[in-house]
Amino acid sequence: MSYAVVVEGLLKRFGKTTALGGVDLTVSEGTVLGLLGPNGAGKTTIVRVLSTLLLPDGGRAEVAGLDVVTEAAQVRSMIGLTGQYAAVDEYLTGRENLEMVGRLYRLSAREARRRAEQLLERFELTDAANRPAKTYSGGMRRRLDIGASLIARPRVLFLDEPTTGLDPRSRLGMWEFIADLVGEGTTILLTTQYLEEADRLADRMVVIDHGRVIARGTADELKAQVGGERLEMTLADAGQLGAVAEALRPLTHGEPRLDAQTRRLSVPVSGGVDALAEALRRLDGHSAGVLDIGLRRPDLDDVFLTLTGHAAEGDEPSDEQDESATTVSAGANR
Amino acid sequence: MTTLAETVSDSVTITRRNLIKVKRVPDLIVFATLSPIMFVLLFRYVFGGAIDVPGDVSYAEFLLPGIFAQTVVFGSTITGASIAEDLQKGLIDRFRSLPMSRSAVLIGRTVADLGLNAISIVVMALTGLVVGWRINTSVGEAVGGFVLLLAFAYAVSWLMAVVGLLVRTPEVVNNASFMVIFPLTFVSNAFVPLESFPSVLRTFAEWNPVSTVVQGARELFGNVPAGAPLAEAWSLQHPVFYSLLWAVVILIVFVPLSVRLYVRTSTR
Incomplete structure (x- = not known):
């Protein structure tokens, strides 16, 4: 060609x-x-x-x-x-x-x-x-x-x-x-x-x-280079981040990312909606106070974090993540 | 690479585009005509009594060629502001990515602005006739007077094109060009006789091409007072030739320079 x-x-x-x-x-x-x-x-x-x-x-x-x-x-x-x-x-x-x-x-x-x-x-x-x-x-x-x-x-x-x-x-x-x-x-x-x-x-x-x-x-x-999907959640209490990451460890195949400032936790998973369901089950008995949880396919930020170790500067954050996120309700409909 | 016929055809396309804007944005034409009318009336009736004109000519006759020259030179600043605007909006990028002639955007721009200036001059001439301005020569000479004014303004348009390509912000182009155009038009014989200037300013005014354009227009319209003292400076003795020489020199320098800047320009 x-x-x-x-x-x-x-x-x-x-x-x-x-x-x-x-x-x-x-x-x-x-x-x-x-x-x-x-x-x-x-x-x-x-x-x-x-x-x-x-x-x-x-x-x-x-x-x-x-x-x-x-x-x-x-x-x-x-x-x-x-x-x-x-x-x-x-x-x-x-x-x-x-x-x-x-x-x-x-x-x-x-x-x-x-x-x-x-x-x-x-x-x-x-x-x-x-x-x-x-x-x-x-x-x-x-x-x-x-x-x-x-x-x-x-x-x-x-x-x-x-x-x-x-x-x-x-x-x-x-x-x-x-x-x-x-x-x-x-x-x-x-x-x-x-x-x-x-x-x-x-x-x-x-x-x-x-x-x-x-x-x-x-x-x-x-x-594949970036590492597939991630489970992302926001907690009510930043102090719980470590405990929740620990509870989800059996589901993940990589290091979780914690951000105390935004009380967000992100862990790499595979298995799509099943992983999301499993995570919900595991967190059920946990008093972590999950405000928001979703399954997110990799986006440019992940590519950059993985490839360069720094986030894509100047990228508009919130809107784009919302669009590419599979929310709990959308996941449940499948 | 591009043939002359292609350059002409592209320039016509761009001129048409620019004139459509004049049609769609009536403010442009309103300001291009209202401000000269205002100037005619202000100078004629506010300063007219205070300014003494040598010889046996009315201030209206003395004034109008000056107003003509000032207005068309001001009118030419539109060229710079419009090019800066096109640069800002990314239109110049679009044109530069097209297989069109590399000079057509500038030719189309300056020709459209020449058209706008021609409209202004017609409006001013009509206003002038109402307030007492008269053409005292033949039709041929009168046409020559208008051609002289427009030819000089056309050359100034190319100078302004360079300013627009360098400065790139329409507002700044306007301010920058007024800084130059105001002294040029006021330190001239446009509104007051040269005899009233102190010596250094007077020399500047005598060799200022705006003065000679005004002088040339006065001669061609027959607005030079019969009893007026003869000009001492060579420039004012041969105003038409001297003014056209300026126009030609400006074009020789600024046409290639602006085309070169256009080809190289880049918004980032």
């Missing part, structure tokens, strides 16, 4: 900080690569180099077989880019935005109109097509932005944190749109802070931190 994106030893410095310290990665034609990492890890820098917005200081990068430095102009006609902040002109209507970008991709006026119409329909923007983008919700803007990057049917699509800042409902919708694109054979490089997102959309993943690749593989391979 041929590669749509090849990156070798990519280096980029901003003043004294090293944004990329020699990154290697490849994306096979027609697949999705999830580029994971916390804020400031270098994800966006990689996308900016690959989309010819930024010159690298060293190394080499090819998109669709073209060098991003020496053949930048040709690269631009092969790619679509959706940045972190929806780059739509808010004074133009949805349709005008798409037609403008289509024209700038050198489509004929007629073809740009036709494609704009198709994309408005596809991204469910037909009703809002003649309204200035200023009036759009965050999710609509993001859809319009992705529509714009698709107008000339790019061979390689870069999606830089396509769902950051979207509410959960828009995020789900966005995932469906991206999954459809994948089904049509578009090669996609997707950056995200959320393992769950990469899990849903990406064939392979590359995890970076401080400008270096720290892990790569499929979702399953990464999860």
Whole structure:
């Protein structure tokens, strides 16, 4: 299989900080690569180099077989880019935005109109097509932005944190749109802070931190490295943390993590909901005062804790954990 | 790499985009026209009595070319603020990732701002005619006067494009450009005769291109008082040539510089 994106030893410095310290990665034609990492890890820098917005200081990068430095102009006609902040002109209507970008991709006026119409329909923007983008919700803007990057049917699509800042409902919708694109054979490089997102959309993943690749593989391979699911709970009394960890020891296959500050306890388990049920049974007679207990699949924080020994800084904590947690009630329904 | 035809086509696309904004945000056009009307009325009726114009010309005739010049030069600062805004909103990134001409965003911007300036000048001219300003020359010369004003403003737009690409915050671009534009327009013959300046300021004012644009426009509209003393400075004796020379030099320096900055620019 041929590669749509090849990156070798990519280096980029901003003043004294090293944004990329020699990154290697490849994306096979027609697949999705999830580029994971916390804020400031270098994800966006990689996308900016690959989309010819930024010159690298060293190394080499090819998109669709073209060098991003020496053949930048040709690269631009092969790619679509959706940045972190929806780059739509808010004074133009949805349709005008798409037609403008289509024209700038050198489509004929007629073809740009036709494609704009198709994309408005596809991204469910037909009703809002003649309204200035200023009036759009965050999710609509993001859809319009992705529509714009698709107008000339790019061979390689870069999606830089396509769902950051979207509410959960828009995020789900966005995932469906991206999954459809994948089904049509578009090669996609997707950056995200959320393992769950990469899990849903990406064939392979590359995890970076401080400008270096720290892990790569499929979702399953990464999860195996991270160590599977964890049982997490919050206790009423921090003094009970040790006792509860001890009570659960037979269930776990690793070291529990205790945090007295938040009165939280997290232990690696296997066996899914059964482990949760067993834990509840064991804690039944215990006077620990469990306020909250749940089974959580590994997320990016776990990847980072496991791989680097430090948490993903700048990651938004509470929301994301809630979403990926299987709560007791949800577990009981299965 | 990009052909001339492609550059023109891309520039037209971008100009159209910028003009749609003018249509959708009426405030832009309101301020671009109201403030010059306000200036015309303020200077004509508040300062008009206090400012003595040499020769046999009304202050309205003396004033209007000055107001024209000041307004179009101010109008050009929009270029910088708009580019900074596009940078901030990530639109420049989008454009830079497209296979479009590398100069089209800047050409489309400056051309759209030229259009806005042309609208301002029409409104001001009409207001001027109401308060007593007159064109005393041929149609050809009068058209030449407007072209001179707009050509100089167009060059200033490219200078402002560089400011916008360097400064990147629309509010700061506005403040920074006012720091430069205010002295340039006030230390000139736009509102008061040069004879009233102390000697150092007077020399600056004589060679200030805003003065020569104003002087050139006054000549082309026939607003130079018949009995006015002849200018001593060479710049004011050949105002049209000297002003156009400035415009050409500004363009030669700032067009390539701004395109270069645009190509290299990056939001992080």
